[in-house]
Amino acid sequence: MSQTDPLILGIESSCDETGVGLVRGTQLLTNTVSSSMEEHIRFGGVIPEIASRAHLEAFVPTLRQALADAGVSLEDVDAIAVTSGPGLAGALMVGVSAAKALALATGKPLYAINHLVAHVGVGLLENSMAVRSPGEGLPENLGALLVSGGHTEILRVRSMAEDVELLGSTIDDAAGEAFDKVARVLGLNYPGGPAIDKLAKEGNAKAIRFPRGLSAPKYMGAANEPGPHRYDFSFSGLKTAVARCVEGYEARGENVPVADIAASFQEAAVDVITAKAVLACKEKGMTTLLLGGGVAANSRLRELAQQRCAGANITLLVPKMSLCTDNGAMVAALGAQLVMNGVSPSDLAFAPDSSMPVSSISLA
Amino acid sequence: MRILTIDTSAVASATLLNFEPNDPVRTLSVVGNFATQDTRSHAEVLAPGVKSLFTDAVIEGPALDAVVVGVGPGPFTGLRSGIAMARTLAFVWDVPLYGLMSLEALAQQVFDTPRHGLDGRALGPVAMGDFVVATDARRKEVYWARFSAAAQLMDGPHVGPPTDISDIQVFGAGAGLYREQLEQTGCEVYSVLADVQPTALALGRAAIRRISVAGSLEAAGLLDTTPLYLRESDAKVPGPRKRAL
Numbered sequence: 141m142s143q144t145d146p147l148i149l150g151i152e153s154s155c156d157e158t159g160v161g162l163v164r165g166t167q168l169l170t171n172t173v174s175s176s177m178e179e180h181i182r183f184g185g186v187i188p189e190i191a192s193r194a195h196l197e198a199f200v201p202t203l204r205q206a207l208a209d210a211g212v213s214l215e216d217v218d219a220i221a222v223t224s225g226p227g228l229a230g231a232l233m234v235g236v237s238a239a240k241a242l243a244l245a246t247g248k249p250l251y252a253i254n255h256l257v258a259h260v261g262v263g264l265l266e267n268s269m270a271v272r273s274p275g276e277g278l279p280e281n282l283g284a285l286l287v288s289g290g291h292t293e294i295l296r297v298r299s300m301a302e303d304v305e306l307l308g309s310t311i312d313d314a315a316g317e318a319f320d321k322v323a324r325v326l327g328l329n330y331p332g333g334p335a336i337d338k339l340a341k342e343g344n345a346k347a348i349r350f351p352r353g354l355s356a357p358k359y360m361g362a363a364n365e366p367g368p369h370r371y372d373f374s375f376s377g378l379k380t381a382v383a384r385c386v387e388g389y390e391a392r393g394e395n396v397p398v399a400d401i402a403a404s405f406q407e408a409a410v411d412v413i414t415a416k417a418v419l420a421c422k423e424k425g426m427t428t429l430l431l432g433g434g435v436a437a438n439s440r441l442r443e444l445a446q447q448r449c450a451g452a453n454i455t456l457l458v459p460k461m462s463l464c465t466d467n468g469a470m471v472a473a474l475g476a477q478l479v480m481n482g483v484s485p486s487d488l489a490f491a492p493d494s495s496m497p498v499s500s501i502s503l504a
Numbered sequence: 505m506r507i508l509t510i511d512t513s514a515v516a517s518a519t520l521l522n523f524e525p526n527d528p529v530r531t532l533s534v535v536g537n538f539a540t541q542d543t544r545s546h547a548e549v550l551a552p553g554v555k556s557l558f559t560d561a562v563i564e565g566p567a568l569d570a571v572v573v574g575v576g577p578g579p580f581t582g583l584r585s586g587i588a589m590a591r592t593l594a595f596v597w598d599v600p601l602y603g604l605m606s607l608e609a610l611a612q613q614v615f616d617t618p619r620h621g622l623d624g625r626a627l628g629p630v631a632m633g634d635f636v637v638a639t640d641a642r643r644k645e646v647y648w649a650r651f652s653a654a655a656q657l658m659d660g661p662h663v664g665p666p667t668d669i670s671d672i673q674v675f676g677a678g679a680g681l682y683r684e685q686l687e688q689t690g691c692e693v694y695s696v697l698a699d700v701q702p703t704a705l706a707l708g709r710a711a712i713r714r715i716s717v718a719g720s721l722e723a724a725g726l727l728d729t730t731p732l733y734l735r736e737s738d739a740k741v742p743g744p745r746k747r748a749l
């Protein structure tokens with residue numbers, strides 16, 4: 141196998157996107173994604189069983205398409221990488237079963253890898269971000285802020301292949317989930333993120349002061365004596381506060397100022413997300429912050445993150461959106477790092493782990 | 505001819521079968537067979553199990569004449585792991601891919617099990633006429649189908665409470681699980697086949713019998729690999745908003 145520029149096929153099925161990506165070293169060849177998002181709209185959120193059924197139907201066509209787009213055959217592939225967690229158990233199972241079949245049918249090594257760390261992996265792909273030049277490794281002192289419908293985390297990345305630490309995460313809903321639920325309260329369509337982002341532009345973000353979860357001193361503590369949730373998030377209280385606010389207007393027989401509420405909710409969410417991420421960077425000496433996950437598309441999150449990172453001398457990296465949302469290329473990119481670092485492949489008997497911790501970058 | 509069969513509708517199982525196309529049933533030999541006992545570890549064990557059937561799967565796989573997979577009914581997550589495996593293997597090896605209802609594997613086992621007279625002589629299959637095979641569908645229900653004494657599918661597959669079945673011989677793990685209820689509706693449950701699960705080996709035998717009857721693999725009436733879920737996803741379109749106050 142080529143240790144310097146390995147050709148890696150990456151498979152992602154942890155939520156509602158079936159992704160197959162091909163990467164050669166740090167060069168992105170193709171990123172093919174089939175989403176079951178449309179099938180979840182009428183339910184207002186991702187239904188695990190529907191997602192799992194869709195993965196099964198989409199897998200082989202997506203694989204075929206990815207190979208055709210990249211103009212490579214399976215014989216050319218050096219190794220296969222698959223998301224083994226965290227994610228929806230039934231959804232992970234489809235990608236893992238298919239990846240194992242690929243590995244055993246081709247005789248190629250298989251890497252069972254962590255979805256969250258893979259989100260950071262796209263940062264290594266050439267041309268994924270304007271700020272980085274080809275061939276350069278990961279920036280020193282790197283942090284990552286992952287914000288999506290399935291997860292919300294702050295990571296410290298010392299080495300992509302060997303040392304990733306979880307600094308903080310949500311203790312209840314993911315940020316994207318909060319956007320979806322609030323959108324429903326406001327009578328907007330799923331997915332809530334884009335709908336709220338759009339409506340918020342017409343509203344006053346200062347109209348209503350919604351709570352910033354886990355930002356009270358008893359949770360935060362101080363830098364030298366951190367509280368129990370210094371870098372953690374909570375969005376369920378915020379969601380409830382929005383619902384109460386809407387009901388208050390309704391009870392008083394007043395028109396609900398949906399644009400103001402959308403803007404104020406969005407402000408509360410992105411304020412606490414960016415404030416905690418920047419705080420973690422400052423306190424942990426991280427000088428570059430990589431943004432990942434579908435909520436990276438939110439215009440206010442990008443704006444505020446940019447502003448606060450600039451103010452704290454932190455370089456903010458935002459990959460292009462097709463690489464921020466769940467995809468197979470990020471899995472392949474991390475797989476390539478593991479191969480290039482001489483990490484051993486996974487045993488064919490590994491089990492997917494729906495709560496795989498980031499300290500576990502790949503399974504043995 | 506050589507076929508790989510996989511079934512994960514209950515346990516995880518895979519079998520490699522060899523036979524002569526002009527007399528499949530009598531020339532059948534089992535090259536390799538793998539099956540778990542439990543119904544919950546498919547993701548871990550299936551791939552190593554399939555691999556263990558071959559000396560070198562990379563070389564032997566593309567030489568197969570078909571991959572046949574049990575398409576259920578069965579608990580969804582396990583079922584999908586087998587179908588995802590079979591579809592991907594067939595794609596990589598570029599070999600024909602077929603599905604077969606997993607309950608046919610149980611019907612085949614009933615067909616293959618002799619009934620003995622008092623003097624110990626075999627009197628033919630244990631099924632005396634039409635019979636039902638049933639597996640555990642969880643939630644106090646069974647997956648079931650009705651077959652003729654010759655193991656031809658007559659009705660099904662269905663999912664429902666065991667009380668939907670009456671006045672017939674019932675075989676399979678679903679029969680053992682709900683023996684009392686089935687006996688109350690006039691069914692007969694035999695201890696000998698009251699705990700059997702569909703396996704890739706029995707599924708393969710069912711496929712071979714079909715090939716034997718039809719004269720060829722292509723004419724055997726095998727299915728595509730669409731899973732037989734029989735149940736919807738359980739997802740509910742949300743009703744009016746719940747009040748937070």
Ligand SMILES: [Zn+2]
Pocket residue numbers: 255259288290291433465466
């Ligand atoms: Zn993700």
